[in-house]
Amino acid sequence: xxxxxxxxxxxxxxxxxxxxxxxxxxxxxxxxxxxxxxxxxxxxxxxxxxxxxxxxxxxxxxxxxxxxxxxxxxxxxxxxxxxxxxxxxxxxxxxxxxxxxxxxxxxxxxxxxxxxxxxxxxxxxxx
Amino acid sequence: xxxxxxxxxxxxxxxxxxxxxxxxxxxxxxxxxxxxxxxxxxxxxxxxxxxxxxxxxxxxxxxxxxxxxxxxxxxxxxxxxxxxxxxxxxxxxxxxxxxxxxxxxxxxxxxxxxxxxxxxxxxxxxxxxxxxxxxxxxxxxxxxxxxxxxxxxxxxxxxxxxxxxxxxxxxxxxxxxxxxxxxxxxxxxxxxxxxxxxxxxxxxxxxxxxxxxxxxxxxxxxxxxxxxxxxxxxxxxxxxxxxxxxxxxxxxxxxxxxxxxxxxxxxxxxxxxxxxxxxxxxxxxxxxxxxxxxxxxxxxxxxxxxxxxxxxxxxxxxxxxxxxxxxxxxxxxxxxxxxxxxxxxxxxxxxxxxxxxxxxxxxxxxxxxxxxxxxxxxxxxxxxxxxxxxxxxxxxxxxxxxxxxxxxxxxxxxxxxxxxxxxxxxxxxxxxxxxxxx
Numbered sequence: 001x002x003x004x005x006x007x008x009x010x011x012x013x014x015x016x017x018x019x020x021x022x023x024x025x026x027x028x029x030x031x032x033x034x035x036x037x038x039x040x041x042x043x044x045x046x047x048x049x050x051x052x053x054x055x056x057x058x059x060x061x062x063x064x065x066x067x068x069x070x071x072x073x074x075x076x077x078x079x080x081x082x083x084x085x086x087x088x089x090x091x092x093x094x095x096x097x098x099x100x101x102x103x104x105x106x107x108x109x110x111x112x113x114x115x116x117x118x119x120x121x122x123x124x125x126x127x
Numbered sequence: 128x129x130x131x132x133x134x135x136x137x138x139x140x141x142x143x144x145x146x147x148x149x150x151x152x153x154x155x156x157x158x159x160x161x162x163x164x165x166x167x168x169x170x171x172x173x174x175x176x177x178x179x180x181x182x183x184x185x186x187x188x189x190x191x192x193x194x195x196x197x198x199x200x201x202x203x204x205x206x207x208x209x210x211x212x213x214x215x216x217x218x219x220x221x222x223x224x225x226x227x228x229x230x231x232x233x234x235x236x237x238x239x240x241x242x243x244x245x246x247x248x249x250x251x252x253x254x255x256x257x258x259x260x261x262x263x264x265x266x267x268x269x270x271x272x273x274x275x276x277x278x279x280x281x282x283x284x285x286x287x288x289x290x291x292x293x294x295x296x297x298x299x300x301x302x303x304x305x306x307x308x309x310x311x312x313x314x315x316x317x318x319x320x321x322x323x324x325x326x327x328x329x330x331x332x333x334x335x336x337x338x339x340x341x342x343x344x345x346x347x348x349x350x351x352x353x354x355x356x357x358x359x360x361x362x363x364x365x366x367x368x369x370x371x372x373x374x375x376x377x378x379x380x381x382x383x384x385x386x387x388x389x390x391x392x393x394x395x396x397x398x399x400x401x402x403x404x405x406x407x408x409x410x411x412x413x414x415x416x417x418x419x420x421x422x423x424x425x426x427x428x429x430x431x432x433x434x435x436x437x438x439x440x441x442x443x444x445x446x447x448x449x450x451x452x453x454x455x456x457x458x459x460x461x462x463x464x465x466x467x468x469x470x471x472x473x474x475x476x477x478x479x480x481x482x483x484x485x486x487x488x489x490x491x492x493x494x495x496x497x498x499x500x501x502x503x504x505x506x507x508x509x510x511x512x513x514x515x516x517x518x519x520x521x522x523x524x525x526x527x528x529x530x531x532x533x534x535x536x537x538x539x540x541x542x543x544x545x546x547x548x549x550x551x552x553x554x555x556x557x558x559x560x561x562x563x564x565x
Contacts, residue, residue, distance in 0.1 A: 036426075037135045039516035040493045040523070058545070060493040062136045062426050062516060065545075084491070091135075 002029045003121050004095040008071070008114035011123060015095065016071040021108050023072055026099040027059060027090065030124050035061035038090040043079040043101060050076060050103065052110050057100060059090065068100060072110045078102040128154055129424045136426035140518040143388055143431055147253035148423035149409060152394070153402065156220030157246050160227060161210040162237040168230055169211055173203060174450065174467070176460035180205050185318050185383050189458055190226065191467025195449035195474060199223050200440055200458075202385060204320055212381070214248070214394070216440045246381075247402025251409060252392030252431070254562060255418050260323075260393065261312045263412045264382070267322040314393075315384045317563055325395070325405050326377020327412060378405050388428070389435030389561040433526070434519050436485065436557035442496060442512045443483055443526055452479045452528065454556075481509060482534035484553045488523040492542065492549035499543040500527045508533055511542060519559050529553075 007015040013031035017024040032038065040060040050056045055067035056076070079101050083089060090098040105111070115123065128151045132139060142148050160169065170177045175188035185204040189197055199219040204212040215223045224241055231237040251259070315321045378401040386392040397405045413420035423431075429439065438444050443453055449467075450459050451474040459471060488494060494514030499507050509529030517524045525542075533540055536555050541548040 036131055037137045039137075040491065042492075062430075063130065065493065065495065088137075 001033065001124065002095070003117045005117045007095065008111060008116060009120035009123075010069070010071045010114055011120075012069045014069055014071050016103075016111060016114060017099075018108075018111055021105055022077065023074070023103045023105055023111065024099050025071060025101050025103055026094060027068060028120070029094045031059075031066075032091050032094045032098070035059060035063065035066060036091075037062045038087045041080075041083040041087050041090065041100065043083070044076050046076055046079060048076045049106075050074065052107075070103065071114055072103055072105045073107050074103040074105040076101050077104045128152060128428070130426050131424040132422045134421060136424065136430065137516070137518045139421070139423035139427035140430050142419065142421055143253045143390055143423055143427065144519055145253070145419070146255045147251065147259055147392075147413060147418060147420035148388075148427070149406060149420065150250040150252070150423055150428055151406070152248040152250050153399075154217040155243075155248055156213075156215040156217060156223060157242040157248065157396065158213040158215060158220075158224060158227060159206075159211065159240045159242050160213065160231065160237060161207070162231075162234075163209055164234050165209045165211060165231075165237045168234060168237055169203070170463065171465055172227070172230060173201075174459040174465055174471075175203070176463065177203070177205075178463075182207055183315075183319055183321075185320055185385055187458055189444075189450060189455060190223070191450070191465070191471070192446060193467055193470065195451075195467045195470030196446035197440075197444045197448055197450065197453065197455075198226060198446065200438060200444055200455075202383075204381075204383060212242075212396075218441060245399050246396045247399050247405075249395045249397070249402065249406055249409070250386055250388075250392065251395060252386045252388040252390045252423075253420070254390060255420070256390075256392045257314050259409065259413050259416065259418045259420065260314065262416050263325050263327065263377075263408055265311045265324045265326075265377075266313055267324060267379070315382070317384050317391075320381060320383035320385075322379060323382045323395075324377045324379055325397070325408055327408055377408070380405065387437050388431040389437070389557070389559050390431075391563050429513070430515055430518055433513055433515060433524070434517055434557065434559035435561045436559075439513065448528075449474050449479075451475050452481055453483050479531060481528045482531050483512075483526060484529055484534050484538075484540075485526050485556045485558060486524060486540060486542070486551040487520075487554050487558075488542070489539075489550040489552055491523070492544045492547075493523055494525040494542045494544065494549075494551070496525075500529050501541045501543050501548055502533065503539070503541065503548075505541075505548060507543075508540065514542070517558060524554075524558060525551075 007017045009015050013028045015026055015028055038059055038061050042058040044056050050070040052070055052073045054070050056070045057068040059066050059068055080099050172190055173188040175186050180186050182205050185202050188203055189200050192198055199215050202214045206212050227239045231239045378397050381396040383394050385394050449471055450456050494511050496512055496514055498511040500509035502508050509527050511525050511527045514525035536553055538553040540551050542551050
């Protein structure tokens with residue numbers, strides 16, 4: 001199980017990477033490992049406004065379909081179009097090429113409420 | 128059987144299509160029926176024609192209720208004129224056993240035995256399977272054997288499927304020393320079965336005593352040690368048979384050239400306690416021979432059986448469905464009487480209200496079992512029974528029961544995915560032509 005020390009996490013297994021007021025969002029290595037082979041990712045339209053904790057997309061593996069929850073409130077400004085042709089990127093590079101969306105945060109302070117990687121690691125070990 | 132192994136279901140699927148995969152199918156049911164009158168009884172209970180099924184072959188069949196509902200689908204092996212080996216779905220073992228036993232009890236002369244915990248079951252599937260078996264399998268050709276009459280499965284001949292030890296006189300293969308393992312492997316024809324010995328190659332083609340697998344248990348270990356002693360040479364059998372010494376040819380298994388993946392392959396039935404040993408021999412020998420092979424799980428099994436158009440009980444088949452809706456009339460011999468035939472003929476004449484179709488998604492979405500099927504207005508016209516990513520075709524596809532007027536090839540249907548209508552097209556089955564069908 002790998003953890004990226006440079007991102008923050010929420011307990012529904014999404015991560016957010018801060019780039020100014022823009023945040024890149026994806027699912028964690030633990031999440032992709034639990035889901036198994038990802039075959040499809042349903043992403044929102046650019047421009048969609050999302051609220052923290054709200055489902056903004058669906059990741060479908062061979063086993064199951066799972067909602068993906070926004071770690072921050074804001075507007076979707078970009079989606080990872082590569083996932084359309086290569087959804088397995090979510091399995092191969094969960095913290096890199098397998099990112100889902102970029103959110104222009106409406107309340108960047110929400111980032112501070114997320115878990116650090118050590119907190120998230122401890123949480124996962126307790127599961 | 129786990130849902131998947133570390134390689135993941137898509138890679139496991141591809142491995143079976145390109146080389147060889149092993150499935151631990153021990154969860155399935157294995158039933159033996161035998162005794163005078165068993166042909167007559169089974170011929171009445173099974174939809175398939177049995178009168179032209181020779182000893183040495185197997186066949187797919189259904190068993191039906193009187194009202195035509197499908198109780199189960201199964202494979203029946205003819206072991207003797209009046210001896211049968213029946214492989215049924217795991218979820219239906221109890222029901223099927225009760226069904227067979229209830230009918231057999233009216234006859235008195237027919238025995239029905241549950242062998243599910245006495246025999247294991249491994250499916251070995253893929254284009255390189257016969258090559259792999261050439262390294263480990265030896266057909267029990269009656270002309271090669273001394274002192275062993277053609278055995279029965281079950282309790283009668285304990286050396287194969289019981290817990291008693293092999294005695295030297297029963298294990299001797301005549302001419303063993305001169306025969307190479309590869310030379311004596313002749314695979315059965317498609318749907319044929321043989322008794323085979325599975326063991327690892329020795330350097331000179333002799334058969335080694337096999338090492339019990341991790342889960343072999345004390346019994347298996349004990350048995351192996353007895354076999355070792357049975358060489359009578361005072362030396363471990365690993366050093367190979369010597370002139371006049373009985374061989375230790377590995378594990379004796381029933382092997383059928385069958386499977387449910389659309390690839391060439393076999394299903395192997397070793398004694399329960401030796402099943403991990405056979406599993407390990409197959410994997411290790413594949414590695415040594417440079418044949419790519421690995422374990423495959425339930426998810427890969429589902430996509431592998433879906434692509435060539437094979438039904439799975441609980442999805443395409445259930446007691447609420449007759450062979451008419453499920454497009455399985457080919458598995459029914461309507462010219463003979465069988466339980467459920469009248470209902471099937473009636474349904475066939477009336478025309479079914481709904482039919483099983485295969486569809487491919489035209490809009491990107493993952494269909495799943497249980498999702499509704501709709502027409503363009505959103506009206507529900509059916510239900511998905513299998514829905515998945517089909518790795519060989521690299522597309523999302525599935526099977527659904529839909530109202531008969533939308534069941535034609537080329538028709539547009541919509542799969543309701545989380546409330547949204549996603550376009551799909553009804554296509555011809557199979558999506559993947561089985562490799563052994565020319």
